Structure formats: structure tokens, C-alpha cells
Amino acid sequence: MAGEMNVHVRSMRRAAVVGGAGLIVQLAASFYWTPLTFIGSAVVGLPLVGIGALLFLRSAFRIMKERGAL
Amino acid sequence: MLPILIIFALLAGLAIVALLFFGIEPLSQSRWGRISLLVGIVAVPLLVSAGSLSTGFHQSSRTSFCLSCHEMQRYGMSLFADNRNALSAVHYQNRAVDRDSTCYSCHADYAMFGDAKAKLNGLRHVWVHYFGQVPEKISLYQPYKSANCLHCHEDARRFVEAPPHRPILGSLYDGTTGCFASGCHNVAHDMKAVDEHRLWQAK
Secondary structure: HHHHHHHHHHHHHHHHHHHHHHHHHHHHHOOOOHHHHHHHHHHHHHHHHHHHHHHHHHHHHHHHHHHOOO | OOOOOHHHHHHHHHHHHHHHHHHHHOOOHHOOOOOOOHHHHHHHHHHHHHHHHHHHHHHHOOHHHHOOOHHHHHHHHHEEEOOOOOHHHHHHHHOOOHHHHHHHOOOOOOOOOOHHHHHHHHHHHHHHHHHOOOOOOOOOOOOOOOHHHHHOOOOOHHHHOOOOHHHHHHHHHOOOOOOOOOOOOOOOOHHHHOOOOOEEEOO
């Protein structure tokens, strides 16, 4: 049980790191908007945040499934 | 000008994600902890990103944004051309358009999805800038639509009452006579004035 929890904690951490990386990309772009930074923000930063959110939701879904909440 | 609000929002979002990163283990043990993880790692970053995207769209309509590419810098200079018939110069110098978004005021379709179309064209410009061959003479992808001029001028008194416009108002409105195509207003950017340094500057 504890091992399974660690797996989920790790995957949630991974989700936080990916989402955080997306926010960092967007933050860097917002200091100097040029066509390239705008595209970087929209094409790299935004999807990273989305992927982070999906990773988190996936691990939350797995926890609920393991606990029989679904 | 820096978009301070979105910078603060992104910093706050980042701080929340960082805090939750270290607190995932204890937080995941309780119901409210899990809810706060959901809010902090999913909802807040998505919300802040939506704000960032919206700010990016707004920023990408600014004159300084367009002129950040060297290909456009000569066109930026043409805003100062000392020519009372050059449309871009007249609009800019007389403050007929917002100076912060001069390019976008004219180079955007005011039809539905016009903003999206303008941004997609912008993507195409970036692609050409980095991976393609920038043409010697830059031109529009399609002839300029008079409807964009009429978006502002349509019922303006100066436009309606101008003697040359009066007899052809109907055809101007239905698009059969174009502002450019008619030959009346066919100098959009006076590049010759730029090359010859015939520029006007407000004192």
C-alpha cells in the first residue's frame, strides 16, 4: 500500500514539475513578447501545463480506482 | 510595457505549484489536501495559462511586436513618411489609429474570425522568417479589403461628405469600388520616402 502510494506521489510530483515547467516558459515569454516568444509560450508553455494537468488527473483517477471509489 | 498583472499571476501560480510539489505526500492523505492539490496543480496553472495566452494575443497586436522583426522595420519607418497621401503615415501621424496597435488596426479583418486569421497569418510570417525565404518585396497574401477601411470610415462625416466620395458612396459600400483598386488611395506605405529619408517627426 505504502509502495503504491509512493508511486502515485512520484507521478503527482512529475505532473507538478511538468506543469511548473510550462509556467516557467510562459513567465519567461511574458517579459519580452516577440513572435518567437509568443509562439514558444503558446506552443510549448501551454501544452506543458496541459500535460501536467492530465498527468495529475491520471494519477488521481488511478488512486480512486484502487480505492474502489469509481 | 510589461504585462505586470500576468507576470504576478504566473509567479503566484509557480509558487503554488512549487509549494504543493513538496507537500504532495502529506496533502494526499486527506480529502481537503487532495482537493487543494487538484486546485493548485490543475486549476490554477490552467487558469493562469489562459490569462497568459490572452495577454499574448493582446501583446501580439502591438506595433512594437510587429516591428520586432527586422523585415518590418522599414514598414515601421514608413509611419513617419513625410507624405500626406501615404495611408499608414496619415493614420499614424494624425493619431487616426492607436499608435500602440497601428499595424493591427489596418492589417486585421474585422469580419468574424478576423483576429484568428490575422494571427494565423502571423504564424506564417514567423515560419517564413525562420525557415523560409523572405521575399525581396513584401506583399499581402491577398488584395486589401476596403471593408477594413469602412470598418472605421463608413459613417464618418469626413468620409461621407468628401466630394469625391459622394457620387460613388453606394459602390464603395457594396465593395464594387475599392479604396485601393480605384487608384485614389493606392499608397499604403511610402517606401520611397523611407529610402530617401523624407520623414516627419512631431516636435
